[in-house]
Amino acid sequence: MTDAAHGPLIGRDRLWHPPAYTAGYKTSVTRAPSRALVAMGSTLSEETGPAFGRDMLGEMDNNLILNFTGQPAVGERIIMHGRVLDENARPVPNVLVEIWHANAGGRYRHKKDGYLAPLDPNFGGCGRTVSNAEGRYEFLTIRPGAYPWPNGVNHWRPMHIHISVFGHGFGQRLITQMYFEGDPLIARCPIVNTIPSQEAISALIAPLDMNASIPLDCLAYKFDIVLRGRRQTFFENRREGM
Amino acid sequence: MPQKLDQLRESPSQTAGPYVHIGLTPNALGNHGIYPDDLGTTPIKPGARGEAITIIGHVRDGAGMILRDALIESWQADAAGLYPSPNERRGKADPNVTGWARILADFDTGDWVLKTIKPGAVTLPQGGVMAPHIALWIVARGINIGLQTRIYFEDEAEANADCPVLARIEHKPRVQTLLAKKVSTGQYRFNIVLQGDDETVFFDM
Numbered sequence: 001m002t003d004a005a006h007g008p009l010i011g012r013d014r015l016w017h018p019p020a021y022t023a024g025y026k027t028s029v030t031r032a033p034s035r036a037l038v039a040m041g042s043t044l045s046e047e048t049g050p051a052f053g054r055d056m057l058g059e060m061d062n063n064l065i066l067n068f069t070g071q072p073a074v075g076e077r078i079i080m081h082g083r084v085l086d087e088n089a090r091p092v093p094n095v096l097v098e099i100w101h102a103n104a105g106g107r108y109r110h111k112k113d114g115y116l117a118p119l120d121p122n123f124g125g126c127g128r129t130v131s132n133a134e135g136r137y138e139f140l141t142i143r144p145g146a147y148p149w150p151n152g153v154n155h156w157r158p159m160h161i162h163i164s165v166f167g168h169g170f171g172q173r174l175i176t177q178m179y180f181e182g183d184p185l186i187a188r189c190p191i192v193n194t195i196p197s198q199e200a201i202s203a204l205i206a207p208l209d210m211n212a213s214i215p216l217d218c219l220a221y222k223f224d225i226v227l228r229g230r231r232q233t234f235f236e237n238r239r240e241g242m
Numbered sequence: 243m244p245q246k247l248d249q250l251r252e253s254p255s256q257t258a259g260p261y262v263h264i265g266l267t268p269n270a271l272g273n274h275g276i277y278p279d280d281l282g283t284t285p286i287k288p289g290a291r292g293e294a295i296t297i298i299g300h301v302r303d304g305a306g307m308i309l310r311d312a313l314i315e316s317w318q319a320d321a322a323g324l325y326p327s328p329n330e331r332r333g334k335a336d337p338n339v340t341g342w343a344r345i346l347a348d349f350d351t352g353d354w355v356l357k358t359i360k361p362g363a364v365t366l367p368q369g370g371v372m373a374p375h376i377a378l379w380i381v382a383r384g385i386n387i388g389l390q391t392r393i394y395f396e397d398e399a400e401a402n403a404d405c406p407v408l409a410r411i412e413h414k415p416r417v418q419t420l421l422a423k424k425v426s427t428g429q430y431r432f433n434i435v436l437q438g439d440d441e442t443v444f445f446d447m
Binding site: 005006011012013014016017018019020022025027028029030031032033034035037038039040041042043044045046047048049050051052056058061067068069085086087088089096098099100108109110111112113124125126128162164168169170171173174175176177191192194195200201203204225226227228229 | 248249250251252253254255256257258259260261262263264265266268271272273275276277278281303304305307309315317319325326327328329330331340341342364366367372375377379381382383384385386387388389390392407410411412416436437438441442443444445446447
């Protein structure tokens with residue numbers, strides 16, 4: 001039996017993920033490889049990966065309400081929490097989770113974002129943490145606003161938080177986005193709809209989690225992240241000649 | 243009905259979007275004050291063993307435009323071919339090699355630069371030797387799922403010829419797209435083409 005940090009990675013299900021070419025999301029049209037991917041089993045280059053210790057984290061790194069200026073950012077206060085798991089449903093401990101998102105008005109702190117909504121002088125827009133021994137992570141932040149973007153004439157991004165996650169192998173590297181339960185813009189979003197199935201889209205929608213909310217303080221949303229797993233049979237690791 | 247498999251599905255990927263630098267390299271963007279330093283500014287520390295090399299490249303799309311918003315992560319072995327990873331079981335890697343970097347396309351020119359040491363060949367536990375290479379993972383607006391590719395070196399012809407990964411590429415002329423071209427001693431050029439006739443080989447592994 002292998003553990004969550006060793007062994008060959010389970011192949012990606014490319015029909016579950018968005019394909020590279022998605023006409024509805026226009027920027028993908030010229031950025032999508034047109035040749036077939038060269039597929040083969042993972043090697044040590046994918047099975048190993050960088051490690052990040054909790055000692056590199058600052059005290060406020062996972063508190064996006066306070067980590068920019070020390071004064072609170074404007075918006076609906078929320079906890080975002082969940083577990084990093086693998087496809088074998090095992091926790092993935094000690095991995096770096098990074099997030100970034102727009103402010104409560106739907107504006108990013110980025111020179112290329114010229115949306116009408118103003119910057120919040122106290123919101124930087126990013127946070128990071130390292131999953132604990134049970135794979136758990138949490139952030140305190142504000143709920144980001146929806147915003148328009150120039151894909152179609154009147155396309156809007158639903159409220160979302162970008163998430164970057166490491167596994168224990170470089171081949172597990174994943175970036176995705178978390179959406180909020182009940183947002184009517186989810187079904188209308190061309191980026192959401194790059195995902196082929198409703199079942200897969202649902203995996204990116206965080207439910208409101210009243211049990212984790214703090215009375216008179218903040219609401220909570222639960223978002224579990226699933227990374228590629230590793231094959232687990234004993235025979236995988238048989239010695240030569242067995 | 244058969245038994246249920248107690249398995250989960252990988253979280254579906256979504257594009258990193260145009261604002262990925264806010265999250266992953268805020269200081270490079272000019273958003274100072276959150277983290278003292280960005281992560282992955284270099285894959286080596288002073289004293290790293292091996293040949294110091296610089297690789298310069300860009301990422302080009304199917305319309306011939308150079309991306310100025312691409313973010314690339316690199317992962318490599320040390321000069322002896324060992325990975326600086328907790329799950330490397332073949333030996334202890336050079337403590338001055340972290341192996342991992344975040345490389346940004348220049349916001350104006352689109353050129354990216356990786357200063358590192360040339361990795362060693364990687365002997366696989368199941369047999370076979372992978373030629374010296376650097377694994378890359380490329381994300382940007384318009385890329386729905388991170389693209390996996392590798393930098394090999396044109397001056398490692400013998401090792402490249404025996405590499406089991408390069409051997410999997412059926413259309414042999416396309417192997418050229420994975421070879422960093424030597425410009426001068428220690429200097430290489432590696433352009434990535436997302437789409438088109440000279441499209442880079444991307445992997446699913």
